[in-house]
Amino acid sequence: MKLNTKERIREAALSIFANKGYEGATMQEIAEAVGINKASIYNHYKGKEDLFFAVYQDVADDYVKLMERVIGDSKDMKLAERLFYIFEEEILYFYRNPESQAFWNQITLFTPDVLREEFWKDLAQRELFFRTQMEALFFQGMEEGIIRRDDPAKLMFTFRAMKEGLLNWMIATPKSEEEWIRAVWKDFWLGFRARSDFEENDEWLNRKTKPRSSKSSPYQEGLDEYKAECLICKKDFQIPFTDFRYKDIKYNRGAFHVCDDCGKTIQDEAQLITGLTPELIDIWERLFPGQKTAQSKKLTKKK
Template structure:
């Protein structure tokens, strides 16, 4: 069944919801269309099942990264989570493509449902990283700033780097630390009076 799920994911990732028919999916997994309807009432239910699977993977990854890095100094923990996320999605390009498709381009009539669900699932990561940046500020490791704003910088660098790694094959996984150090040194050097900008 896992191979069939992977094929369903890939079809949605490549063609998107609108471009994928139940017939396409049935053909991809090697069953007839009628058999597919014994498992799913329609494309919406299949899409939501695939979304559920992908979102559960996302949650599990975040929890694992936090558990693995618990007890590290705050800067190392932030790097561990940053790097772990990038490596996971870089090494699982099919899953990364699907996740991007779901998050950025869900079907219009399911967009709000996905958005609300994803916000709930993302709470653990978001609050966890806010907590880490709050600790880093208290310890004087980074400049004084809004932890929520620092999280946005963190996510932007992480997601941008991942995107470039998918786009430019010459980019090596070992470079993640270099990009992290650019971000980290910027967070340390920025003075409090530049926050308004």
């Protein structure tokens, strides 16, 4: 199907933004790639910021369609097969569309200041479907005894970290084979250790990582910690960039918008009520959104 001028501008802009980023790309360069005058772009877009966000929306729409398809297509698969299918399909899609992956890297790692708030707010909404679906799958695996019991949000983070790491390695490595996906997944799924030597609670695994004394990388400057007000006790608390709840609290400001002390109080009481382990309290809160425990109501009334 023949593209109109507005679509051709976005297509050219995707390639240039993916390779040079927001700051490195110029409207003149995009116009030349389309074969039009620079002034003609402004008939369709207000400026570079507007065009960049339009390209992001195209790429994000394609991502949402991809995830809706793989979630739907895999609904009748067994859990282990389904998780691998989702892992593989997402990697293959971006491996075969490297400009889309490069654009995602540009906008997530080097988010333009002028778009930072708008971008993260939009992305949080788009991610909600995939995140809740995946965390539900991990919870299902725990119930079936296939996956060890842990916080589904942390398992989701690990799943994505493995996927993104392998994908970027495959794109960066000439002639890398798609068979690597299955090989890496096998190591991820089975783990490195021999089964007979497995111990769940190794002491060194439970140690907290010591804080680094070196400065953050430039693109994380200002994102290392975020100050928020607890919804229950109303006190300010800091949440580090490395905490898995960081984006939920900063951009979504949803169910996790409580300090650690109040969160522990809610979890302890929820455990008594439901019989769930602490690792599964997040699932409990999602099953009953917006409901406060008796203790949290008492804390709120005191204020």
